[in-house]
Structures are given as C-alpha cells and as structure tokens.
Amino acid sequence: MNRRTFIHSSLRIWSLCAMLLTYGCGNENSTSTGSGTALELAEKVSVVDASSTLAGSGSLSKALVRLAKTNPPNATATSEWSTDETQKFVAERSAEAFDIVNEILCMIAQTGYQEKLGKGNYKAFIDINQCDQSNDSAASAGQNSTNQTSGSNRTDYETWLVHSATDGDNHVLKMWIREGADDYEPAKLICLKTVISESVSDTNPYGIFISTFAAYPGANTTCEGIPIFKGFLKSEKDENEKVLLKFIVDGGFAGSSGESTFSEKAVLDRAADGKSMQGRVAGTNSFGGKADTYDFGIASNEEVFMREDEGSTVCLSRTDFHESAWRYGVYDADGKRVTRNSGFPIKTSDGAHGWIGYWGLWIDNDANVSNGDTVYKEVFSEDGGTATPYTVVKIGAKLKKYTRQTATLNFIKNIPLDWFDNASMTNYRVKWNGSKFVKFATMSQSDWFWKNITESDLDLSELDFGELNFWSQAIGGQVRVPLPNCTWDDVEMKSSCGSPDNDTEVIYFTEDIVYPDDTVPSSFRCYDNCPKYDASSGVVNHESDFSPEATGHTYTFADMLLKDTDDNSLLMTSESESMQWGFNSGPLFEPTAENLALLACDWDPTETCGWKGWSVLSEYYTYETGPNQWNQFSGLKDSSGVFLAFEAPLAVEYTHSQTDTSAIDYKYHGVKFFLDYGGFGDLQGIPGVCRSMDTGEVTNCSDGSDIRWSPEFMVPEGATMTAGGATYYVKPLEVEQVMKSTTCPSGLSVTDFDLPEISLWEDPAIGAEPTVEGAPAVIGGVLQ
Template sequence: MKLTKLTIAICAMTPTVTYAVFNDSGTDYSNANVNSHVWNAALEPIDLVNSILCFTAQFNSVEFVNDGAYSVLADEAACFDESDDGSSGQSSGASNATQYMKAISVVTRGDDFSPLSVNVWLPEMGGGDGEQAIMFKSEISEGASDSNPFGRFTFNFDFFDNFTAGNQYGGGEVITVDTIPGSIGFTLYESSSHGSNTYSQSASVVMASDRSSGIALTGFDRDGDGQTSYALAFNSTHVLVQSVNGDFSDLPYKIGNNSGQCLSRTSFDSFVHRYDLFNATTGAQIEINSGFSMKYDSDNNGSYDSYGHIGYWGVWTEEEGALADGDTVIRDENGTQTSYTYVNAPGRLIKNTVKTLALSSARGVGFSYWDSAAFADNSFDQWVVSYMTVADDGVGSDGFYKIGKLSWGNNGSTVVSQAPDQIVLSANDSLYMYSEQLGGEVKYLEGQTSLTYYEQTFINGSETGSGEVLNSGTVTLTCYDNCPIGTFELSDLTNFSGSSSPFETGSGPYTFTFATSGNNTLTLVSAASSEPVRYNASLSQSNISSTPHSWGVRSGPMIIGSVSNSWDIYDPSITTEFYVWETGIQSWNQLSTVKDGSGDVVSFERPLQIAYQHSDANDRSGDAGEYDGQTILINYGGNGDLWGIPYVSGDDQYRPEFSLADGVIMGGSNQYVVKAIEIEQTMQVASGQCSALTLGDPAVDVPTSVQGSADIGDMPTVTDDPAVIAGVTQ
C-alpha cells in the first residue's frame, strides 16, 4: 500500500517521523523524501484506491489543463504491489526489466470557478489473466488545504475486459465528505466480477476537521472467502478496532459491545520496502546508468508509434515480443533522436565472481533445492533446505537438511514443514542450491569448510575494451560439468542429466566459443557439435511445459583456460571466476540489447552488488534476531530499487525479515550509506488504553452502490511522444 491522503485518513494522521541527518544540510541524503504508511487489515478495503491515486499522481495532471489529450508511460510497480511469482529462484534475469504502462489523459477546466476534470484511459493494466482496461474520471471542486486536507472531489473508476469489446467487470467510487460542519472524510464503494467470482469493498470514514478523532466502518466481501467487516474509533493517541466475519450489522458494537483490539498511534513496528544508497562521504545519491526509454515501429509502416525500455535487464515493449533481431529503435533525449539496432540472442552469458561463506556462518541462511524427487512430486515445487549442526540443532551430523516443501501459487509461496532429512553427498559431489539471501545460485563441494555464492554480471558484447573478456571479439571457454550439447530438440529435454538431456554424457572437457560477430553473434557455440546452444526455434512453451527444463537450461561452469582436475572447477581456492550460459524460450532467458550507429553494443551498468553482514547495531529495531552476523548479498539498481533482504509472508502481507537502520555503512571500502525511502508501519498493541474510545456508526452511511460512473467515452488517439514518463514531465 502506498502513502496517500486516504491512508492518512484511516490512520488518523499518524505523527510525522523525523529522521536523523547523515551529512550536512542540503545533501541528497538529507533531502531524500521518505514515504511512510500504516497498514492494518481494516485498511484493506481502500488499498486499491490508494494504489490508483498513487498511480495517477504520475500523470502530473495540473500541468496539462485544457491542453488536449496526452500520453503517459507510468510505472505500475511503483504503486501496485505484486506477489512474487517465483521466477527469481529460477532465472537470473526474471522480472527485473523496467516496465511501463501506457495511458491517455485529458484534463479540462471551464474557468477558475469550475471543477477540474481529469479523464484517464488505461488500455492494458495488470498482466496475464488479471489484465484489464480501466477508465478513471475525477471531478475536483476544491484542492487540499490545511483546513481540509482531502479537498472536495468525486472519483469514479470502471473496469473492462478491454476497450474494444467493452465488457464491464465492475467499478467503484470515492466521494469526499463535505456536508457535515466541522468534519471531513470520504466514502468508498467498489465491486467487480469475473465469471462466477465476485468481490466488493466499501468504507465510510468521518473525522474531526483537525483529524484528532474519528469513526470509520470498512469491509470487504470475497466470493468463497465470505464477508469481513471492521469498526474503528480513534483519538490522538490510540485506535480501537473491532472485526467480525459478517456484514456491518453483525459487528458487536451494534448491541452495545465495545470490545476490540487497542492499538497505539504513536508506537509502531517498521518494515522498509525501498532504500536509496548515497556516497558515504558527500551524501550524493548513487546513480546507476541501467538503461533508457525508446520507441519503435509496431506495425512496420515507418512510424515509430510505440514505446519501451531497454537496459541491463533486457527489453520491455508495449506488446510482448514486438521487436525482432535487427529492428531499429529510437531514443529521444531532450529532443535529440538517436537510432539504435536491437539485438536479440537466444541466451545470455553470465560472468560469476566467486565469493565464499564459511559453513559456520551458513546456519540460518535460507536455501532452496530442486531435484528429480521434487520434479516427480506435483504437490510442491522445491525443497526448503537449512544447514544444521549437531551442537545447535541436535541432528546426527553437521550438514544440509531438507526441512520443508515449498510451493508457488497466485499469492506467493507456502511452505509445508517436515522432519529434517539430510542430503548425503559422496566425495567430490556438489550440491546446487538457491538462496535469495545470497543473491541466487549457491554451490557446496563435499568436504569443503565453506560454500560458494557469486556476484553475477551479464555479458552483452560491450566488453571489448583493453583487458576485457571480448577484447579480441571472441572468447573460448572450457566446460567440465553439465556441458550443453548444442541445439536442443524436445527429445533432449526429457531428463535432468545423462541420456535424453541437454548435456553431454562424455567425460569432457568440452570447448565453446562466444563472439561479437558472425552467424551466431553473442551466442554460445559448441565446438563438439558446431551448433549454437539454444532451444530449437520450433519449440514453444507449451511443448516443454511438462519437461524438467521448462524454466530454461543453464550450463555448468566454464572457464578461460583449464584446470588439472575436473572437480577443481568447484574449488573456490582454484577457480575464482567462471561463466555460465543460460538459454530458454522466455525473454528472461535471453539477451536483449542494442548497438549504436558504429555497430558497438551499448554498455549498461549492472546493479551494485555488496556483500553485507547484518548486526543488531545495523537493525532498524535494534534486534537482528537470527540474522545477527549473517551475510546477505545486497543489490542496488538505483531509484529505491534495493533487494536481497529475505521476505516472509504474514497477515496477507509480504514483509522483509529485517530492516536496515538509516545511516548504515556498507561496501568493500565503506563507500555507501543507506537510507529508507518507503516504510510500512504497523501499530503496536496497547492493551487497556482505549477506554476513552467508543465505536459507533459514522455520520455518513457506508455506500452500497455507486452514484456515478467513469463513462468518459472512447479513448482519444495520441500520436505525440509521451508527455510524462514515470512521473517526470518530458
């Protein structure tokens, strides 16, 4: 949920938090905006509206009054939280590419005494089965002020399958309360249906104009899950919340029962969802040149009419798969247009720099593991693995143990625990695992006292400078284990390894080449088969969905040069750097980049990767718990995008396992300092402190339908470039 005036209304204006200044006044660190919002289950009915208002704030509407229709590329992810789809555990590049959503807006006002009218069309919002078209209509009669921080407005939104068919799924309405002297607030009603599934939510919030006290009712009704209703009463220090599995008439206060959960409005638990990094000496924000917005010709008619983004993580376009290798894209930078050639390869080469973590520090780190047993059992997707010791866990011997079964669903992951089951390794065997905390792939070689994890960098063909891997235009790599055969037919995807698998069955080693030019540009080629390492172009996702390689294929380690023994490839004291080739049918398994007019691949900066050790002193709460002393591979992609801290599901929310305190120093040379910029707060329980609060009916009834609609007509055609991108007017 994002910070908006509606959230402030429900939370009754929680006090502003003051953050200590890291450096001198006026630095980027000191001036960084910090957004805080309070979450409680009773606030869920307005979560969608909060997100919509956050989203439409990116349109900069007041700058375009009576200027006609204009287009916007908005950042949906900045305002709508999506559950993790599990792909991060399967691929190095999944879901990280910048993605925008196209919208059309018209803002009008008759004169200085007339309401401001804002109409918005979103032709494609969401993704997959949840994709829909939305119309917004807002009539603003009075702007926000100190005496009325919500102003006066009516906001309608309607959902459709698409604007062509025009089948309406539902809609909603928010209306501010302005008819009760000395009071402010709003009402909300929204309903939708998809086939036999229905959903509705509603609320009425009325408070004193100084926001010192108020009454609210909120509720939602999910088909299949039933109806839940809440009553709230608050003053300057506390809020009393009562709930019932039923409608508003079933709330206990209706028959004189004023019981409920008492929460503090001054004491909170904090969960940070976004951070920025700054220079630890100057306080300047760290900028990452990770890509740029571009436009392309969607129908090959010579007009560059569609928009996208190209960068380190790949490409995003309005229509998936809109670009083909060799297409021209245009970058428009302050009116200067530059042409680039789009490059697509069927996989990507990934450089891995080896890091080590002592087994003595591995206890408590979360791992996942996929083997043939997990593939054969359709009841779960991966094993949950933990490093356990005789001394601390009472197991028979120190080692890695399967402790649960992890499944991915529409609402994220679930884990079914089981008794510890040790993973037994033979001499020179390697255990391949995944750890979100350590940034991805993790390997353990039997008999070692440490495990290895990796800082990863995509090789995109721009690495041609002196001393770089592609300085000569090509590189030869040697593979000793899990060496791919070449081009994969469907029959090569039957097994994990051995016969009918994508990997060679001989003892090796095998040689591969990777070059910046030629018939297989930026594609790994097997010297043994003379074939590019890729899926046969005739295969589709439906062909391979039932195979062990539906997520893609990744090679074993490949090195420049050779080692004396094949198992040395996994010895971090011998092999400190290696490459892997990842290939698949989906875009996240492939390389997407651009070449400039000179034929050189454009270089994009990879996210910063920082090995960080957490501690009580660095924890926002002062207590790091089981993460005290643990190592986490922190990644930073700029503009609040910092990841690597493990998340956990609870109360229907995804929250970080811990949050960093502002001013924490990190980096190999202590060159960075971190600051939270988006904070979720939960009110702490304050038992026995709500005796002065009485639950009751708000002065305005909870609506049971909408009064208006977002019937704003057909979406206008706009041929000009986007006027606003991610909230920045162009």
C-alpha cells in the same frame, strides 16, 4: 484463490476508484506553478494513521534511534538527501480494500502530475513492479526462493495518458490507461476524472474531491458504452467537520477461468485531528465459481485500533508496532541520488512505444519487434525531442558471466539459506548460528510456503558432495560452502565432512550479461546440467554424469549462440511443461589447463570432478534460452555497429548494526548483506518474515488475508553501504508499521455505517483517448 489473490491477479482495475486517497497523508497542501496550483498526492494511504511515537520494547524503531545517524558529509539543505521524504503507513487487514488503492497511488506518483500541470496531454511510463502491493503477500516468501530465472527481474511498464489542469478553483485530473489482456482479465481502456475542490491540510488529509471512473472493452477508443466495471470515490464533511470518505466499485467480466464478479464498498469517518476514526469495509467477489464475502467494522482512538468481523473482535496497539521499509534511496557523499544507466524509452517504426534495458525489451501492447528492426531512442522535450535510430539485435538465448567472490561464515551469521535435501526431496531453510548449521524451516510441497520447524542440526555425515550448496536472496543467489575433512564412502556413495567454523570460506558469484562485443572464450566445457540438441524442442538436458571418468561436453560459442560438436545451435524452439521458464545450463568454462587443474579430484589429480566448477573456478558462464523475453538477449547497436551496454543493479555490501539484545534483528548484528540496488527506491536482498495481522507477531506463512510478508528489518537512515571502494548513504523512503495485539478498551466500538450504492455513480465523460506523439514525458516517476 482467496480475495487478496483474486483482486491482485484479476482486478488492478478498481484501484482507480481510490486514487483520490492519494490526497491523504500529504505533508504539503499544494505546489504553485506557472499554470496554477498543483495539489500533492500521497504515495500511501492508511485506514489508521502511522504513529510517530516510538514502538514498544524490542521494536526496531526504538533500537534504531539509538544508532548515531550519519549524513552524507557534503549534503546541503537543498540536496536530494535532504529533500527526499520518508512516507509512513500502517498495514492493517481491513485495509486490504485499499491495497490496490495504494498501488494506484504509487503509480500516480510516477506521472509527474504536479510538474506537468497546464502542459496539455502527455505520456507517462509507469513501472508496475515498483508499485506491486502483492509483494507483501505470503506467497512472496516462497517465490523469492523458487523463481530464480531472469524473469523475476523483467521490466514491466504501463502507458498512461495524463491531463493535469485547473478549472477555476478546482484541480482536475483526467487519465486514460490501457491495460492488455492476461490470463485472468480482458483488455480494457480505463477512464478516470478527479475534481478537487479543497486541498489537503494537516487536519483533513484527504481534501474535498470526487473521483469517478469506468473501464471499457479494450477495442474502445472512447469512454463510452457498457463498462466492464465502474465506481467512484469522494470525500465530504459532516456537520461536525469530520471528513467522510466513501468509495465503491462494481463490475465483472468473463475470463479464461469463467465468470468473475466483484463489488467493493467502504466508508471512513475521521476526526478532524486524525486521532479517532470509524468505518466499514465490505465486499463480495466471485472468481471461477468461488465466492468470497467480507464485512469489517473498524474504529480507533489515539492508542488502539479495533476490527470487528462476524462477532470476532481484534484490538491492535497504535503505539506498539513493528516497522520495516519497502523502498530506499541510496546517495553519494554530496547527498545526490545514486542512479543506474539501466535503459531508455524507444519507439518502433510502427509507432509502438517501449523500453530497452539491462533486463531486456518491453514493448507497449505486445507489439512485435524482430531482429534487425530499427527503433528510435526517445528523448522528451517541449519541442518534440530528437529520435536517435538504433538497430535491434534479438537472439533467442543469452550468456551470463559469473565472477567468484568470497566471504566467511562469520559475516553471514543467521542469514536464511535455502537448501534442498536430495535424500528426502525436501526444501529446508538453514542458517549458520555461529557454531553450526541448523535447519529452522521447511517448504510445504502443497502450497509452497515456508513453515517454521523445531531447529535441528544439519547432518554433515551423509552428503552428496563435499560442499553445501545454498541459495540466498540476501547474498545475491547461489552460495557455496566447502566443508573440511570430507571422506567419500564408495558403498553408500556419500561424503562425510567435518564441522566448519566462523572462518570457513563462503563462495558467491556476481553476475553480468554478456554483450555481442564482449570478449568471451570461443569454446566451453560443461559437466553439470549441460544443454543437448533436440530436433523437436531445440534443447534438452544431457543426463548428468558425476563420475570422475566423465569427459564432459564441449561447445563452441559464436554469434551469441552456443553450438555442439555437430554445429547444432542450441536454441529452444518450443516450450515444454518442464521448461516453461526456459533452460538454464550449469557452469560453462574455458577448458584451459589451469581451469581443468582446478577441477582435478582431490584423491586423484588425473581424474576430473566436474561438480567442483560451481565453486572453484574464478569465473564461469551459464547459457539461457527459452520462449520468454527474459530468456533471450535483446540489445541495440548504433550506426557504427557499436552495442549499447546497460548497467546491472549495483552490488552493495551492508553490515547491519543492532545492539539492542531484545530486538528481532539483533541476530543480524555485525552480519554482512550483499544487496542489489536497481535505482531510486529499489533495494533488494533483505530477508523477510510472515506476520499475523491479528497479533503483529512472526508466524508461519500461509495463503490467507490474515498473513502478511514483510522485510525482517529496516536499514536505518544514515547507514552506509559500500561498492567498488565507494561509500554510499541510505534513507528509507516508504516505512510500514504492523500493529501488535493489545487489550480492547471500554468505550471503543464500531458503527454500522450505510455503504454507498453504485446507483450514485456518474459517468466521468472525459472524451476520447487522446493521441500523444513522441517520447514519454515521465518514466518511472523521473521527468525526461
């Protein structure tokens, strides 16, 4: 396990130390409220400032400015379209010590600390997935393809207790954060105190402050005892008015994989105008008996960033870079944010807090909620709000409906398509290049990373079926391409098909979760990956039978459970190693004469080719069951017995425009993408690539800190998307720059700074964890 993976999997902890870097990169110094002056925290921090100049030839930013910007036609100067700002930051290898910093900055931005200044203690639900900095790990490139269960979209909130107040001329933040135990680290109570004495300005993006923090064993209710880890972050000016930023975290714990220890230190020395910088970042981490040590010296001027490590020097251009965006806002014609009714906060009868929504149920600190329990919808207000009771309906399975959609190959040109070759047992990444399908990458079976290969044609002469079955993040999941002029070889048991063209049909499906009061067929037929009752585990797979004489398997559906012909409920009761993510069936469909006719074999309509169900049916269902929350249905019904329905992510269509032939995304010009918008900031489906942090260029993915995964292109501000006949407008909210390699200039060198010592740490002493009743005042950054 490398340093990056170790930190993200076992140490979200020390991120708190750098929380005060939130005061960097703010455009405005403060916000005046009735209770004093609130300082604005940035959501991202860069070791080197983002550049506002155009990047070099062929870069996205240069090409994008050539596009005519389109604003929502009815947006005003005070609309959310106009007031929502775009944050820019630079991704740099030596700045990985601040990745968790940025994670916590994003979380702090969700607490509503400015609006809640002087309002006393309050509760905030923090959406961890919004802020997960490990999304840029190269491993994401493989996970996006392999993790295709409902678990990849599950809700993950964390409860923070916050106190934001003024003390004389200072702004003081106190935070109590509880983190549960996981596979790597113990449960803990994290206590943090920040005192800001000078606010952020254009010449001092950090302000003057001191932040101290410590984490204590999870059983603690007070910030006392022997910390699991501790540290501080502070900024100060030297005699030349340069801002010196110092940070350290030190600690360790015994986990399931053995003893873990870590120490991270950093010093940054910035010029007042931000045009030059020097610093040093160092650390030693030991996880499961494996140690990792690093020590980077860094420096920059207006044009070049320099990184030195054990005698190896890398120089990167501050004016020639690749840009991509991690978060987007989507707006209507009036410039108002498009939102989704994705769920709301709840409270159990025992006082535990949680969230119920489209992706299921989340309860704070793993509290138990059973079928039939009463929970209360929480609505925050200054007078305590009103708690509306609902009855919990929990079923150990869920049914999902898929509705058929079509496009043509011309619209998905060059979009990455994941394909598994049964003959070689190999995962390939394939694309339609405008005239044929070509393989251009393969997934390594040893580390599950995509590796680029020399492009080669996809052989259509020896296929298992007369259509190609792909998976694509950019198209929303399963993709089917029926091929022309296929003939079956009874000896080789293979299909040989003709070549498709740009007008060949592409089939994909939209997905909806079935609710108990939805109308669904009472009986189903299944031919592929069908569930079978098993006395020990509840559910196993029927052995697939693809012969045209196969009769399939028949089921009934009642009370949200699938049952076989012996009336056995198909419900997974024990987890197996092969089904740790749960069981997902193949297509289940109503066995009407019309549907069965669609499955008739092309060569003999009296026989049934069940595998055709994946592509020819106008709708089908799949059945999912397993031990995880995301394998199960969780819902609420009101006092009248009516179920509450939540909205799925909005499926939007976006056609990319890029007329600069030298741009990396020119290959997507005119290509249609089918993206999912889950709410403000959350736009999924843009393909990604891995880049070398030493050169900024596209490279093979691998498990190393010198490789970064990022979206391949950026949707420009003012681009339009459509859904259900409506037009929406897009704005990037969080833009990343990856610098490209350049020649090291004379006169630029690193300085060997002295690093801070943990002996300088002071106890935050913020007192016992407060009791905060009622609903969260803020959820995912939205005031309630």
